[in-house]
Amino acid sequence: MNTNSVTVQKEAGFANVYIEHGEVNLLTNELIVELIQVIAELNQDENNRVVIFRSKNEHFFSAHLDITVINRREEGVTGTANFMQMIEDVRNMNAVTFAIVDGAARGGGNEFVMACDIAYGTENAVFAQPELNINIPPGGQGSVQAARRLGRTKALEFLLTGADMDAQTAERFGLITRYVPSKDIEQKIQQVVPPLTFLAQRDLDMIKEIVDLAIVDEVSAIKLEQQRFIEREAEDKTQYLIEKLLKHGGQTSREIKMSELLADVAADVMQEMESMNKQ
Numbered sequence: 707m708n709t710n711s712v713t714v715q716k717e718a719g720f721a722n723v724y725i726e727h728g729e730v731n732l733l734t735n736e737l738i739v740e741l742i743q744v745i746a747e748l749n750q751d752e753n754n755r756v757v758i759f760r761s762k763n764e765h766f767f768s769a770h771l772d773i774t775v776i777n778r779r780e781e782g783v784t785g786t787a788n789f790m791q792m793i794e795d796v797r798n799m800n801a802v803t804f805a806i807v808d809g810a811a812r813g814g815g816n817e818f819v820m821a822c823d824i825a826y827g828t829e830n831a832v833f834a835q836p837e838l839n840i841n842i843p844p845g846g847q848g849s850v851q852a853a854r855r856l857g858r859t860k861a862l863e864f865l866l867t868g869a870d871m872d873a874q875t876a877e878r879f880g881l882i883t884r885y886v887p888s889k890d891i892e893q894k895i896q897q898v899v900p901p902l903t904f905l906a907q908r909d910l911d912m913i914k915e916i917v918d919l920a921i922v923d924e925v926s927a928i929k930l931e932q933q934r935f936i937e938r939e940a941e942d943k944t945q946y947l948i949e950k951l952l953k954h955g956g957q958t959s960r961e962i963k964m965s966e967l968l969a970d971v972a973a974d975v976m977q978e979m980e981s982m983n984k985q
Contacts, residue, residue, distance in 0.1 A: 709743065709744065710736070710740065711726055711727035711728075711736070711737050712724070712725055712726075712727075712740045712741060712744050713726070714744060714748070716751075716754075718903060719753060719754065719755045719900075719902075719904070720754065720756035720757065720899055720902075720903050721748060721754055721756070721758070721801075722758045723744060723748075723757060723758065723759050723760065724760050724761070724762050725741075725760070725761050725762065725763075725767075725768065726761070730763070730765075730766045730768075730810075731763045731766045731767065731768040731815070732768070732769050732770070732771075732772050733769075733770065733772055733789060733815065733818070734772040734785075735775055735784065735785035735788055735789075738785070738788045738789050738792050739788060742788065742791065742792050742795055745795045745796065745799060746795070748801065752907070754800070754801050755801055755802065755902050755903045755904075755905060755907070756801050756802050756803075756804065756899050756902050756903060757799060757801045757802070757803050757804070758803075758804040758806060758895065759803065759804065759806065759818070759822060760806045760808075761806075761807075761808065761809060763809060765809045765810060765830075766810045766815070767805070767808070767809050767810065767811040767815050767818075767831070768811055768812075768814065768815030768818060769810060769812060769815060770812045770813030770814050770815055771789055771813055771814035771845070771846070772785070773840060775789070776840070776842065786845065789814060789845065789846060790845060790846060792818075792846075793814075793817055793818065793821045793846040794821075796818060796821035796822060797821045797847075800907060800910070800911075802902055802910055803821075803822040803824070804822060804823070804824045804825070804895075805819040805822040805825040806891060806895070807819055807825060807826065807827040807828065807831040807833075807882070808828045808830050808831060808888055808891070809830055809831060809832075810831070810832050810870075811831065811832070811834075812833070812834040812835070812870075813835060813836060813837060813844070814845075814846050816833045816835060816848065817835075817844060817845075817846030817847055817848045817851070818846070819833065819882070820847070820848070820851040820852075820855070820881070821846070821847070821851075823914070824883045824884075824898075825883050826882065826883060826884050826885075826891060826894065827872075827873030827876055827877070827885055827886070828873060828885070828886060828887060828888040828891060829872075829873065829874075829887060829888060830888060831872070831876075832870035832872055832873075833870070833871045833876050833882070834868055834870045834871065835849070835852060835864060835868060836868030837868070838866065838868055843865075844865070848865070849861070849865055852864050852865055852881070854921065855879070855880045855881050856879050856880060856881060860879055864881075873885040901968075901972075904972055916930055916934065947975075950971045950974055950975060951967070951971055954967055954970045954971050954974065955967055
């Protein structure tokens with residue numbers, strides 16, 4: 707699956723996608739096409755639950771879209787269309803997507819980050835949408851996502867000035883998920899990612915569906931959540947997991963350390979599954 711500028715390293719249930727393209731990880735049409743290909747292939751992996759996008763560049767997650775594709779020629783039209791498609795492809799990935807930003811993410815680079823489900827930024831990260839400097843709005847949903855996350859006044863400041871926003875501010879304003887110091891980023895990933903790899907694809911799809919609907923239609927999302935609750939309540943798997951949770955101390959003082967309790971439940975389930983597979 708490796709390409710000229712994109713390297714994929716698969717682990718149990720998740721994949722790291724490393725981007726290394728030129729001096730500033732410019733989103734050229736070449737890189738965009740490679741990312742579209744990699745995303746399509748990762749979507750075909752039924753065992754993949756998490757995709758983590760990273761940069762191998764010391765200073766840039768991605769500088770921005772290659773501005774030379776912004777022209778009236780055929781290749782420019784194709785490059786722009788590919789960029790817009792790539793952003794949509796990231797947004798619609800089957801897996802839960804993470805962006806780990808340890809450098810600059812501006813323009814299309816920031817739009818790539820916002821297309822991911824979860825984004826962590828370090829002290830080295832900055833985020834910006836400076837497109838007005840060349841007489842255009844963002845083209846990869848940057849205006850829309852900024853408005854949805856920041857609200858009207860902060861989005862206007864962000865988009866009109868094009869100024870860099872540091873990760874701590876970006877977390878406080880809701881542009882990214884969390885600020886994480888670079889020295890702690892791997893530990894944070896190890897805390898968050900492994901539990902997600904044990905979830906079924908239908909679990910990821912269900913939660914994404916409810917959350918996405920809630921953002922645009924609260925009443926419909928409440929009805930959908932209630933519907934999914936009633937459907938899942940009737941499943942044998944639900945009763946099975948409730949029994950396991952109670953067996954390991956659910957609804958007792960052991961819930962003080964819920965993560966340890968859930969780890970024991972997961973280990974019990976895995977052991978039982980392995981035993982059944984050997985029979």
